[in-house]
Amino acid sequence: MKSKRVTLADVAAAAGVSRTTASLVLSDRGDELRISEAAQQRVRRVAAELAYRPNILSSALRRGSSRTIGFVSDTVATSQLAGDLIKGALEHAHRNGYMLFIGETEGAADEERRLVQGMIDRQVDGLIIASMFTRVRAVPAGVDPRSVVLLNALPEDSAMGTVPSIVPDEYSAGRAAVDVLRAAGHSRIHLVGAGPDRGDVPVQTVAGSERLRGILDALAEDGLEPASARLCSVWLPEDGWSATRSLLETGVRGEAIITFNDRLAFGAYQAIHEAGLSIPGDFSIVSFDDHQLASWLRPRLTTFALPHYELGALALQVLLEGDASDAESIRRVPMPLRLRESVAAPGRGTTEAASSSRQTAASP
Amino acid sequence: MKSKRVTLADVAAAAGVSRTTASLVLSDRGDELRISEAAQQRVRRVAAELAYRPNILSSALRRGSSRTIGFVSDTVATSQLAGDLIKGALEHAHRNGYMLFIGETEGAADEERRLVQGMIDRQVDGLIIASMFTRVRAVPAGVDPRSVVLLNALPEDSAMGTVPSIVPDEYSAGRAAVDVLRAAGHSRIHLVGAGPDRGDVPVQTVAGSERLRGILDALAEDGLEPASARLCSVWLPEDGWSATRSLLETGVRGEAIITFNDRLAFGAYQAIHEAGLSIPGDFSIVSFDDHQLASWLRPRLTTFALPHYELGALALQVLLEGDASDAESIRRVPMPLRLRESVAAPGRGTTEAASSSRQTAASP
DNA sequence: CTGTTAGCGCCTTCAA
DNA sequence: TTGAAGGCGCTAACAG
Numbered sequence: 001m002k003s004k005r006v007t008l009a010d011v012a013a014a015a016g017v018s019r020t021t022a023s024l025v026l027s028d029r030g031d032e033l034r035i036s037e038a039a040q041q042r043v044r045r046v047a048a049e050l051a052y053r054p055n056i057l058s059s060a061l062r063r064g065s066s067r068t069i070g071f072v073s074d075t076v077a078t079s080q081l082a083g084d085l086i087k088g089a090l091e092h093a094h095r096n097g098y099m100l101f102i103g104e105t106e107g108a109a110d111e112e113r114r115l116v117q118g119m120i121d122r123q124v125d126g127l128i129i130a131s132m133f134t135r136v137r138a139v140p141a142g143v144d145p146r147s148v149v150l151l152n153a154l155p156e157d158s159a160m161g162t163v164p165s166i167v168p169d170e171y172s173a174g175r176a177a178v179d180v181l182r183a184a185g186h187s188r189i190h191l192v193g194a195g196p197d198r199g200d201v202p203v204q205t206v207a208g209s210e211r212l213r214g215i216l217d218a219l220a221e222d223g224l225e226p227a228s229a230r231l232c233s234v235w236l237p238e239d240g241w242s243a244t245r246s247l248l249e250t251g252v253r254g255e256a257i258i259t260f261n262d263r264l265a266f267g268a269y270q271a272i273h274e275a276g277l278s279i280p281g282d283f284s285i286v287s288f289d290d291h292q293l294a295s296w297l298r299p300r301l302t303t304f305a306l307p308h309y310e311l312g313a314l315a316l317q318v319l320l321e322g323d324a325s326d327a328e329s330i331r332r333v334p335m336p337l338r339l340r341e342s343v344a345a346p347g348r349g350t351t352e353a354a355s356s357s358r359q360t361a362a363s364p
Numbered sequence: 365m366k367s368k369r370v371t372l373a374d375v376a377a378a379a380g381v382s383r384t385t386a387s388l389v390l391s392d393r394g395d396e397l398r399i400s401e402a403a404q405q406r407v408r409r410v411a412a413e414l415a416y417r418p419n420i421l422s423s424a425l426r427r428g429s430s431r432t433i434g435f436v437s438d439t440v441a442t443s444q445l446a447g448d449l450i451k452g453a454l455e456h457a458h459r460n461g462y463m464l465f466i467g468e469t470e471g472a473a474d475e476e477r478r479l480v481q482g483m484i485d486r487q488v489d490g491l492i493i494a495s496m497f498t499r500v501r502a503v504p505a506g507v508d509p510r511s512v513v514l515l516n517a518l519p520e521d522s523a524m525g526t527v528p529s530i531v532p533d534e535y536s537a538g539r540a541a542v543d544v545l546r547a548a549g550h551s552r553i554h555l556v557g558a559g560p561d562r563g564d565v566p567v568q569t570v571a572g573s574e575r576l577r578g579i580l581d582a583l584a585e586d587g588l589e590p591a592s593a594r595l596c597s598v599w600l601p602e603d604g605w606s607a608t609r610s611l612l613e614t615g616v617r618g619e620a621i622i623t624f625n626d627r628l629a630f631g632a633y634q635a636i637h638e639a640g641l642s643i644p645g646d647f648s649i650v651s652f653d654d655h656q657l658a659s660w661l662r663p664r665l666t667t668f669a670l671p672h673y674e675l676g677a678l679a680l681q682v683l684l685e686g687d688a689s690d691a692e693s694i695r696r697v698p699m700p701l702r703l704r705e706s707v708a709a710p711g712r713g714t715t716e717a718a719s720s721s722r723q724t725a726a727s728p
Numbered sequence: 729c730t731g732t733t734a735g736c737g738c739c740t741t742c743a744a
Numbered sequence: 745t746t747g748a749a750g751g752c753g754c755t756a757a758c759a760g
Contacts, residue, residue: 007737018747023739034745051506056485057421057430058737061752066421068486083447090468094475099482102466104454111458118463121420122432142415237660266660293657296601296630371753382731387755398729422753425736 006050015039015046022047026054060123069093069319070119072103072112072140073130073151085130085152088312096320098125116140126319129153134170134206139163146322151315154206154330161329166315169332170207170288173304174214176337177258177286180302182218184284185345186256188227189219192243192268193260195229202233211260211288227255235260240267248275254347256284262291265301280344290338299341307333370414379403379410386411390418424487433457433683434483436467436476436504437494437515449494449516452676460684462489480504490683493517494676498534498570503527510686515679518570518694525693530679533696534571534652537668538578540701541622541650544666546582548648549709550620552591555579556607556632557624559593566597575624575652591619599624604631612639618711620648626655629665644708654702663705671697 012022017039024030025043046052060066071089086102093100101124103115119127120143127143130151137153139145139162150165181189194201194212201208219225230246232239240259247257248271259265265287272283279285279299287294290305310333318331376386381403388394389407410416424430435453450466457464465488467479483491484507491507494515501517503509503526514529545553558565558576565572583589592611596603604623611621612635623629629651636647643649643663651658654669674697682695 005737008739009737019738020740020748021746024746027739036745039746053481053485055425055487055737057425057487058752059739061419061421061425061737061754062739063752066486086466087468090466094467094479094482097482099465099467099486101463102450102454103458103463104451115458117417118458118461121417122430122463123419123421263660270662296627298634369753372755373753383754384732384756385730388730391755400729403730419753422736423755425738425753426755427736 005055006052008052008054011043011047011050011052014050015042017043026052064123065125066123067097068099068101068122068124069316070101070103070116070124070127071130072105072115072119072127073132074105074107075132084308085312088309088314089128089151089316090312092313092316096316098316098320112140116143128315128319130315134167134210135204136206147319149315149319152311163329164318165330166311166318167206167330167332168306168311168335170210170335171214172332173288173335174211174216175218176214176335177211177288177304178215178218180286180337180339180343181256181258181284182222184256184343186284187222187224188252188255188346189215189224190247190252190255190257191215191226191229191260192240192247192257193230193232193235193264195231196226200229200231202231202235207288208260215258227252232260232264235264237263237267237270240264241271242267244268244271245275248272248277253277253282256286256343256346259285259287262287262289262294262301262303265303266293266297269297269301280342284343284346286343288335294338295340297342301338302340302342303338304335305338307335369419370416372416372418375407375411375414375416378414379406381407390416428487429489430487431461432463432465432486432488433680434465434467434480434488434491435494436469436479436483436491437496438469438471439496448672449676452673452678453492453515453680454676456677456680460680462680462684476504480507492679492683494679498531498574499568500570511683513679513683516675528682528693528695530675530682530695530697531570532670532675532699534574534699535578536696537652537699538575538580539582540578540699541575541652541668542579542582544650544701544703544707545620545622545648546586548620548707550648551586551588552616552619552710553579553583553588554611554616554619554621555590555593555624556604556611556621557594557596557599557628559595560590564593564595566595566599571652572624579622591616596624596628599628601627601631601634604628605635606631608632608635609639612636612641617641617646620650620707620710623649623651626651626653626658626665626667629667630657630661633661633665644706648707648710650707652699658702659704661706665702666704666706667702668699669702671699 008022009019012019021035021039022043024033024035025040026047030040056067090100101119105112126147128149128151131137131153134152136156138156139148139159145162148163150163152167154165155163194208201212230243232243257268259268265285268285272279287301287303290303294301294303372383372386376383385399386407388397389399389404390411394404420431454464465483469476490511492513492515495501495517498516500520502520503512503523509526512527514527516531518529519527558572562577565576594607596607621632623632629649632649636643651665651667654667658665658667
């Protein structure tokens with residue numbers, strides 16, 4: 001980068017001491033090893049004057065630690081939902097003097113191998129293996145399990161307990177979604193995206209099955225079942241739209257819907273609005289993710305937020321603290337409720353929340 | 365990371381040659397320096413068997429290049445719009461054997477200084493200084509201008525010409541937005557977000573003033589002016605909603621709107637729909653950004669895409685190729701048109717595009 | 729054709 | 745209290 005770099009030897013020479021002395025002073029061990037106050041002052045002053053900066057590469061070579069962490073994800077950096085995953089990890093890293101390498105694999109195993117290898121070649125102190133959506137995945141081969149953490153991913157059975165794992169607490173959020181609607185007085189709750197049985201979820205989505213499990217458990221405790229459920233193999237607005245249309249055709253009104261994510265909810269809003277119905281007057285809706293969209297919709301969408309920032313920060317913290325080998329190696333981070341205007345008491349008609357002046361499905 | 369690392373010395377010993385020989389063979393200079401075929405084979409075989417990987421830190425120390433680039437942005441990693449900026453840079457880097465450090469400053473100057481410094485301490489070969497939205501900004505102090513590129517940012521006058529800069533071609537997109545509407549037969553074009561005069565843009569947005577300049581120039585060439593214009597100091601859905609409502613109150617119908625970004629367009633859709641009007645029957649809309657949302661709206665939104673991926677990739681390419689010191693140091697990347705269903709010929713009533721079965725503003 | 733020697737910049741014994 | 749020497753892993757000069 002820069003042609004001429006100031007080295008420790010330069011500082012030592014300019015201060016008239018040996019490299020050792022300069023090194024000790026600058027790593028704050030001068031007092032400990034009783035180096036004369038005068039010499040210390042001189043070294044510090046000269047270092048400041050020359051704007052000396054230790055070369056981390058050489059110190060890494062000598063001491064083993066590069067103060068660098070690798071962050072490898074399938075496609076997390078690019079997804080908006082998960083940008084905060086990186087952000088949490090980055091900020092925590094920088095606060096502690098660490099730098100982060102970022103890599104995206106697009107799900108390709110050989111690309112993952114190359115990225116992980118490239119990071120190890122650069123002597124990273126640890127690796128975060130992240131996934132955009134929560135899923136079960138293998139730990140890359142050939143890495144020291146003591147310095148890896150899975151982020152938004154669960155280890156395969158074989159690696160269970162050997163590698164720490166950070167995931168959102170989807171199960172509790174599922175339960176809480178039911179609680180919100182029950183508290184508003186609803187007992188007829190329709191599901192859009194998954195259900196009615198535990199196995200009725202899109203393939204490979206941990207979030208789906210955990211949310212569903214939480215919902216069914218919470219309902220069961222009140223002796224209830226979903227009023228209806230529609231499985232969508234993909235969770236995009238379009239899918240939410242069709243599922244909700246199909247629900248509307250059954251003629252139900254004044255009940256509640258849990259959509260399995262906010263994009264499905266967006267589609268549900270559109271379908272309900274097209275049918276000339278209103279939210280939350282005709283349907284209360286609760287969702288998951290807290291996509292940016294959720295607060296753009298009108299009425300604003302009640303949803304459980306994926307705690308991306310916290311997940312990312314925690315991953316780094318676990319990695320740095322290194323107390324990885326706890327028995328409790330899976331950490332579930334709470335998904336906070338964003339209580340907004342899409343929920344009201346059951347029954348057709350205008351409710352307090354529904355009486356706002358801006359009523360159409362998608363008005364701001 | 366790993367406790368025991370295979371070193372070049374290990375390979376040399378196992379192959380029964382000196383470290384130099386091993387080094388030469390493994391860096392493919394064996395033939396050049398005429399090392400015996402037998403020795404080369406042995407070295408390669410042993411290296412493969414031991415899974416030898418050169419330690420890039422030590423080679424960086426010796427040779428100067430760490431095959432690592434620093435990417436510092438204000439808040440780009442977290443924003444969805446700009447995730448592809450990083451992606452473009454990452455992929456181009458990885459394809460060329462480079463690794464990327466990522467840093468986010470949140471716009472804080474001292475944080476930026478620390479991050480840049482942290483990267484230089486790790487001997488990065490170059491720096492990409494990125495901005496989430498296009499703006500004019502200073503080059504960080506103390507970095508070699510030959511190894512820096514500004515991404516989605518323009519250098520201050522003082523640094524103009526010394527540092528390459530990669531930005532979207534907003535001006536041409538502004539012109540092209542007018543062209544799209546003119547080609548559809550529109551001559552009455554309303555602006556939502558900026559205008560009517562060149563100076564009427566939110567502060568500090570290069571995108572705003574360039575888009576506006578392009579629009580006004582293109583109109584002027586046909587002897588036209590905007591039919592109306594509404595400046596919004598912020599470009600969120602809410603702002604587009606109010607501006608569009610105010611436009612609707614003037615009673616115009618069957619004309620065209622250019623919104624200055626897709627979130628404004630989202631608000632415009634909502635307002636038009638609330639008024640019981642349709643797109644593109646009552647209003648044709650053209651926008652900028654190609655936000656994810658644009659293809660979720662119904663009818664899908666015609667918009668000019670920010671070429672984030674290309675911007676990021678080009679930044680890296682310019683950095684690696686090092687032909688930075690061209691006279692032409694600002695590179696403008698075209699913003700491709702995403703022609704969708706939100707544009708039709710002027711005049712109230714159902715048009716071919718408007719006759720689709722799904723007509724409400726926000727239906728999927 | 730191959731090995732020896734000498735650093736890159738830092739840290740860490742070990743002597744003085 | 746300070747300095748000399750050696751080595752982390754790699755590469756480049758220079759011999760042989």
